[in-house]
Amino acid sequence: MAHDPEPRDLFPPTTPGAPEAPTAPAETAPVLAPAAPPAPSTQGPAAPALSVRGLWKKFGEKIAVAGIDLDVPAGSFYGLVGPNGAGKTTALSMATGLLRPDFGTVHVHGLDLWANPLEGKRMLGILPDGVRLFDRLTGAQLITYAGLLRGMDRQTVAERTADLLEALGLAADANTFVVDYSAGMTKKIALASALIHAPSLLVLDEPFEAVDPVSAANIREILNGYVASGGTVIVSSHVMDLVQRMCDHVAVIAGGHVLAAGTVDEVRAGQSLEDRFVDLVGGRHTTEGLSWLRTS
Numbered sequence: 001m002a003h004d005p006e007p008r009d010l011f012p013p014t015t016p017g018a019p020e021a022p023t024a025p026a027e028t029a030p031v032l033a034p035a036a037p038p039a040p041s042t043q044g045p046a047a048p049a050l051s052v053r054g055l056w057k058k059f060g061e062k063i064a065v066a067g068i069d070l071d072v073p074a075g076s077f078y079g080l081v082g083p084n085g086a087g088k089t090t091a092l093s094m095a096t097g098l099l100r101p102d103f104g105t106v107h108v109h110g111l112d113l114w115a116n117p118l119e120g121k122r123m124l125g126i127l128p129d130g131v132r133l134f135d136r137l138t139g140a141q142l143i144t145y146a147g148l149l150r151g152m153d154r155q156t157v158a159e160r161t162a163d164l165l166e167a168l169g170l171a172a173d174a175n176t177f178v179v180d181y182s183a184g185m186t187k188k189i190a191l192a193s194a195l196i197h198a199p200s201l202l203v204l205d206e207p208f209e210a211v212d213p214v215s216a217a218n219i220r221e222i223l224n225g226y227v228a229s230g231g232t233v234i235v236s237s238h239v240m241d242l243v244q245r246m247c248d249h250v251a252v253i254a255g256g257h258v259l260a261a262g263t264v265d266e267v268r269a270g271q272s273l274e275d276r277f278v279d280l281v282g283g284r285h286t287t288e289g290l291s292w293l294r295t296s
């Protein structure tokens, strides 16, 4: 597939009045600019990109999410952090229409997602955790499939597929079956499939897991450009340093509850986010019980 000699915006805004995407410098990855969200009558100019109230989920006796309230401002880069088993994936799955909550509401740009799942999901790009893909397709076919599934025309899908493969460093493996991709390549092709329709809200569950540092920097640049042009990103991660540098807002979740939420500076309160996280969550253990593991 032919590429433009100069990088260009992956998804230039199509709606009048939508913010202009910044022009990418020559060597940088193309910028992703979201389409403006539709404007349901309930939506105000300041409606959060995502608003959840009283989210609950129980699996048998296990309470995975115990009444989470969260507002993600439109145009923010929002980090979700918490220890293993905190309820992040469960909360994000409910917030994106993948898992029905036992209780609670989810609004995407003012629209009740569970009452209007099709309309709501049009605004969402999702990278789920432990994503299962149609891995007997090639990388290019998988992204194309995601675009066509979203009702996009073939020409646009072809252009964006080429742009995404290039931006994510997968162009050379465009015709390799996804089943033969490494873990990091699989993560990137799943991310490309989440981006193809230029959603207004991106929800990414651990997008940097298994991704090499150069690819991670490229992805961060794409996401920064996307946010700068009006999109909203929610990203879950275990890497506190990354969240502190990359995000402007953060929520700390543990035991199915939100322990702290706000701007990164508010939440970290003068400490590093990592130290604040350990203070909030606790759970540091000594390793005395593992004396048998020591070799000398």
Ligand SMILES: Nc1ncnc2c1ncn2[C@@H]1O[C@H](COP(=O)(O)OP(=O)(O)OP(=O)(O)O)[C@@H](O)[C@H]1O
Pocket (backbone or CB within 6 Å): 059, 062, 063, 064, 082, 083, 084, 085, 086, 087, 088, 089, 090, 091
């Ligand atoms: N389908 C399920 N059936 C039973 N229990 C589940 C299910 N999904 C999640 N859980 C439980 O719910 C709790 C929250 O899990 P969840 O995957 O949401 O945590 P997480 O914060 O994403 O964890 P991690 O950081 O390790 O990915 C855990 O105790 C988990 O065992």
